Amino acid sequence: MKKHTAVINIGIIEDNRYMRDGWEAFIGSEPDLNVIGSFGSCEEAFSSDIMNRVNLLVMDIGLPGMSGIEGVRYVKKRHPDVIMIMATIFDDDQHIFDALKAGAMGYLEKKVSPEGLIAAIRDAWEGGSPITPNIASKVIRSFHQGANEEQLTERENQILEKLATGVSYHAIGKEIYLSVDGVRYHIRNIYRKLQVNSRSEAIAKGISRKLINPGILFY
Amino acid sequence: MKKHTAVINIGIIEDNRYMRDGWEAFIGSEPDLNVIGSFGSCEEAFSSDIMNRVNLLVMDIGLPGMSGIEGVRYVKKRHPDVIMIMATIFDDDQHIFDALKAGAMGYLEKKVSPEGLIAAIRDAWEGGSPITPNIASKVIRSFHQGANEEQLTERENQILEKLATGVSYHAIGKEIYLSVDGVRYHIRNIYRKLQVNSRSEAIAKGISRKLINPGILFY
DNA sequence: CATAAAACCGCATGAATATGCGGTGATATC
DNA sequence: GATATCACCGCATATTCATGCGGTTTTATG
Numbered sequence: 001m002k003k004h005t006a007v008i009n010i011g012i013i014e015d016n017r018y019m020r021d022g023w024e025a026f027i028g029s030e031p032d033l034n035v036i037g038s039f040g041s042c043e044e045a046f047s048s049d050i051m052n053r054v055n056l057l058v059m060d061i062g063l064p065g066m067s068g069i070e071g072v073r074y075v076k077k078r079h080p081d082v083i084m085i086m087a088t089i090f091d092d093d094q095h096i097f098d099a100l101k102a103g104a105m106g107y108l109e110k111k112v113s114p115e116g117l118i119a120a121i122r123d124a125w126e127g128g129s130p131i132t133p134n135i136a137s138k139v140i141r142s143f144h145q146g147a148n149e150e151q152l153t154e155r156e157n158q159i160l161e162k163l164a165t166g167v168s169y170h171a172i173g174k175e176i177y178l179s180v181d182g183v184r185y186h187i188r189n190i191y192r193k194l195q196v197n198s199r200s201e202a203i204a205k206g207i208s209r210k211l212i213n214p215g216i217l218f219y
Numbered sequence: 220m221k222k223h224t225a226v227i228n229i230g231i232i233e234d235n236r237y238m239r240d241g242w243e244a245f246i247g248s249e250p251d252l253n254v255i256g257s258f259g260s261c262e263e264a265f266s267s268d269i270m271n272r273v274n275l276l277v278m279d280i281g282l283p284g285m286s287g288i289e290g291v292r293y294v295k296k297r298h299p300d301v302i303m304i305m306a307t308i309f310d311d312d313q314h315i316f317d318a319l320k321a322g323a324m325g326y327l328e329k330k331v332s333p334e335g336l337i338a339a340i341r342d343a344w345e346g347g348s349p350i351t352p353n354i355a356s357k358v359i360r361s362f363h364q365g366a367n368e369e370q371l372t373e374r375e376n377q378i379l380e381k382l383a384t385g386v387s388y389h390a391i392g393k394e395i396y397l398s399v400d401g402v403r404y405h406i407r408n409i410y411r412k413l414q415v416n417s418r419s420e421a422i423a424k425g426i427s428r429k430l431i432n433p434g435i436l437f438y
Numbered sequence: 439c440a441t442a443a444a445a446c447c448g449c450a451t452g453a454a455t456a457t458g459c460g461g462t463g464a465t466a467t468c
Numbered sequence: 469g470a471t472a473t474c475a476c477c478g479c480a481t482a483t484t485c486a487t488g489c490g491g492t493t494t495t496a497t498g
Contacts, residue, residue: 121354126352129360133349136347137348138347138348166418169455179477180476181477181479182475184456186476189474189475200383203383207427241492385483403447404445406486408444
């Protein structure tokens with residue numbers, strides 16, 4: 001395992017000139033942070049030669065041309081070791097989750113202080129995930145389960161989990177020592193409680209309500 | 220909307236006496252933080268009268284009797300406005316995600332500094348989610364999509380999303396102006412790429428690979 | 439120009455699912 | 469002791485799904 005380089009090579013992608021220059025100045029003033037390129041769009045950045053040397057990118061989301069989200073996907077695919085931190089004015093759920101799903105390690109609001117930005121870069125470089133508190137809050141909340149929704153019984157949860165694996169009613173019955181019609185009985189009740197009328201919806205809703213874990217999700 | 224009270228009423232649940240007293244002393248030394256009770260187990264805490272006055276709980280996970288996770292579920296159900304911060308030695312994924320899913324707002328490692336603990340309490344009280352960097356990293360990573368897995372085309376993703384809603388092939392075809400057999404064609408390919416052979420598995424795998432969002436998950 | 443890959447369409451068939459209705463036995467509530 | 473709720477079993481039927489095989493058209497690549 002290679003040790004961290006002494007200096008972190010940083011790239012900036014941000015279309016607002018003032019913002020970009022400000023970041024560059026602040027980051028560059030740190031002895032161990034080296035801004036090797038700053039660009040106004042993903043296209044400019046990705047066609048430059050810095051992509052093979054850069055260690056960490058600070059990116060905006062609202063960019064002309066290729067959006068920051070698409071940019072994250074691009075980088076993640078072609079340069080999987082590059083760490084990306086989003087710094088943006090968007091604090092809506094969709095942007096946040098899209099960016100994180102695409103592979104960003106951090107997500108900052110643009111109003112972050114220079115010191116905060118520097119700290120975030122170091123934090124990400126050490127393997128952490130810098131996210132400003134109210135973004136963190138949204139992320140954490142996305143894990144919370146619905147509170148006063150209709151509860152499933154133990155048996156129903158058990159069967160719901162089996163449903164998600166794709167096996168037939170017959171196979172479910174065999175696994176839990178129940179007749180096919182017994183399985184059907186519980187499934188009816190599950191559908192009623194979740195207010196759905198298909199196996200597919202039950203699974204989708206069950207997962208989104210955290211009643212079942214798709215195995216791969218948390219590795 | 221009621222303004223935040225000037226003083227935050229805090230409860231502590233931690234079985235290690237030294238740890239508990241340490242926390243109580245540190246937290247209590249802040250003028251705006253008021254420790255109104257500290258307990259060695261959930262049972263003790265929940266049967267006390269502080270539960271109706273407490274604003275924020277700092278809890279361990281590894282507790283005798285009712286575990287911290289169960290404790291979180293209990294509190295979330297009966298006192299949904301109480302904010303919970305877990306402070307624990309467990310940094311494995313299962314404990315973290317279980318606690319967050321159950322409703323904890325923050326997750327700290329026990330080695331957190333007193334200043335860090337105080338900051339975390341204030342942060343949580345302001346609506347943030349205090350999590351130490353390497354915990355944050357795990358949470359963020361759980362959002363990342365698998366990199367070199369077989370990609371679905373745009374059309375396939377579109378259809379996979381429809382599949383999760385539970386509608387029939389016929390209905391899917393109508394929605395996206397495609398024949399039933401055209402729908403079938405894409406579904407075959409989706410199954411092959413995801414290595415499944417049922418609609419249920421495709422949905423479960425699609426969600427866990429973040430190819431589709433169950434609508435309710437991110438609110 | 440040949441070839442390949444993606445995106446469709448059609449048909450056929452056995453398997454699985456959704457749902458309605460009618461049962462039984464156990465437990466709990468009033 | 470009547471009533472209700474839960475967990476199960478059985479049967480019947482229309483609908484939907486999974487999958488195999490053979491097509492066409494468009495678009496990119498060599």
